[in-house]
Amino acid sequence: MAADRFRLTLAQLNPVVGDIAGNAAKARAAWAEAKAAGADMLALTEMFITGYQTQDLILKQVFADAAEAAILSLAADCADGPAIGIGGPARVGKRLHNAWWVLQGGKLVAKVLKHHLPNSDVFDEKRIFSPADVSGPYRIGPVRIGTPICEDAWHPDVAETLAETGAEILLVPNGSPYHRGKPDLRLNLMVARVVETGLPLVYLNMVGGQDDQVFDGSSMVLNPGGTLAVQMPQFDTCLTHVDFTRGPEGWRAEPGLIAEIPRIWEADYRACVMGLQDYMAKTGFRKVLLGLSGGIDSAIVATIAADALGPENVRCVMLPSAYTSEHSLEDAGEVARNLGCRLDTVPIGGAQAAVGEALADLFTGAEPGITEENVQSRLRGLMLMALSNKFGEMLLTTGNKSEMAVGYCTIYGDMNGGYNPIKDMYKTRVFETCRWRNDHHRPWMKGPAGAVIPERVITKPPSAELRPDQKDQDSLPPYEVLDAILDGLVDRELSVAEIVAQGYDHATVKRVEHLLYISEYKRFQSAPGVRLTPRAFWLDRRYPIANRFRDPG
Known part of the structure; x- marks a missing residue:
């Protein structure tokens, strides 16, 4: 020396x-x-x-x-x-x-x-x-x-x-x-x-x-x-x-x-890929499955999974109901083909009818509504968990941070799963992440290069397709408004008055705040997911489930 x-x-x-x-x-x-x-x-x-x-x-x-x-x-x-x-x-x-x-x-x-x-x-x-x-x-x-x-x-x-x-x-x-x-x-x-x-x-x-x-x-x-x-x-x-x-x-x-x-868009995407890759490796799983709806969230999760594990280790499952559009079936098929992943189709119409028949006497006189919508989501969750148990493939859940924040997700339904790669990614970032991945490919990605997510998947109005002609914006503010309000409430802990002062409607901000608080019980039971921000839902942000506080502003 x-x-x-x-x-x-x-x-x-x-x-x-x-x-x-x-x-x-x-x-x-x-x-x-x-x-x-x-x-x-x-x-x-x-x-x-x-x-x-x-x-x-x-x-x-x-x-x-x-x-x-x-x-x-x-x-x-x-x-x-x-x-x-x-x-x-x-x-x-x-x-x-x-x-x-x-x-x-x-x-x-x-x-x-x-x-x-x-x-x-x-x-x-x-x-x-x-x-x-x-x-x-x-x-x-x-x-x-x-x-x-x-x-x-x-x-x-x-x-x-x-x-x-x-x-x-x-x-x-x-x-x-x-x-x-x-x-x-x-x-x-x-x-x-x-x-x-x-x-x-x-x-x-x-x-x-x-x-x-x-x-x-x-x-x-x-x-x-x-x-x-x-x-x-x-x-x-x-x-x-x-x-x-x-x-x-x-x-x-x-x-x-x-x-x-790398720049932030690449770093965020790499974090999603690595988070899933290591979660799988360190918990002993090799293969995943997910519900592929034809929408943007499941498309990006399927792409992350293909890049993390290889397309041969990703099973996509389409679970159509009477309300599933033809373009959703087409788009799900195209995403799976572009990625090179297996795609299975399991219609839920028969199971939905059986549940309806089983509950018919008890539901007599009650108007159909969100309960019947959630039955569809929970049947999909049941089918996916059955496949997961049967084949030893870990189920990925696909809810974004916007949905997790306001509870626009069904507990024991589309929230079923062992891991969520986009749990800390707001919907507006999901759109941009899809475009980034279509335009970029790196040696660490195990999925194919090119525009794997079809343009129509990115541009069509988001919908849960649980009732005729349903759109997310029937129940929620436009995502660019919702995400800006959530950024204030969640990521920056701003008051209602401070967010309203930025030009947002007072009633809308109050409604989003209310949805955020009443959805805490869902997040408490949600799958873990990759942390991308300093205010991710889990250890970064720990709120009580039973909570009557509302900002008086």
Whole structure:
């Protein structure tokens, strides 16, 4: 190890929550590559040994003990070669910490404990971990390294303390999930830490889907002044070696890999694909099915599924009723053909008639209405779940964020399913996402290139087709109005008065607010789905189901 050179291997990998042995094996493989490349140290991400986020699983002592034992075993197995920095739990007395373990020569040489615990958005770390005082820098060969763990780097105090106590490089292991615009936010914050301390900074983030969250990598290395020396790709696993040299002004990273960060439309779509792909892989499913209605939402979900799993692993099912239009049948067929997916047709007319006959005596004298409409949706859900059970194919549900927000969906009907790739995508974004996918194809997409979603699917008026000549706008404001109001109420937590001041009708805003609140029970029982925004329905936004508050504005 030369006195003025330091090679750091950055491992931007995809750990699996709970797979301690598998994650340790990935760490060993990365260490072998680092050793072969003559690295002085291998860096892995936050809580790598357990996967992230563990939620309450980490409170199970046998799990935390197994994770610590695996790290110590890793130290023994990797004694002859580069040092290792790896995230994992650490119990100190009766307190459990989010820690970063530094291993060298078969021993533990440092244990950095997280100081700031995030407790907002999707994070609940104060529930499971104890905060610790700021850990000082540690030495690996010629370099003194300071390690703020994830949230610690979002505040100036930890980095400043490390700089004041002799750190020469800041190395930040992360488990930072994606939301729209996140790479720019991270870059701005890390540049601030570099400017404040005058030190080079390594930001190392994991990749992969975990339930609703997608970790998007985008790891980077910044030199003093904020110059980007290394940019690792977004969403892809990657291992790269970064060389630091020491000159008169201290340590600097030599220029290395510079990957392009995709624009937001591509990043959102990639997050949907990766979220589904990893949810399937990490829960043990290989194939999916979905109801393909001829509408835009099921078309984009089928496309996401084909891109994530390959068309051969996607079964589309058309479930026509008496109200299903001929063009819906045609459009569903064309989407399935364009994607190369299997399409089965299961008419529900007979089942609908049987249910009607069974309930006829009890329904005597009552006017037909939404109950009969929902029976159709629930019959479709029943048929799809039967296929899912019979063939072991996970059912995807296809409701967009606009529908989820106002309850324009049938519980135990079209809400049936194990995962929803567009749960956090408003309807207006669904339209634009279809157009983006028709115009773009990337190597990571397993579906075919070209305009896979027909123009008529994108342009025709949306309809649930549960009664004659039904249109969504019979029951809802136009989607461009609805989504703007929902953006205010949900994503920005604006008051009714603030939204009305933007030019929206007061009665319409109040109606949307009412629908939002009374639909909480449906969202509580809905399938998980990919998080694209900082206000996705689940961990980001936690509202009571029984709730009488209404904005008086």
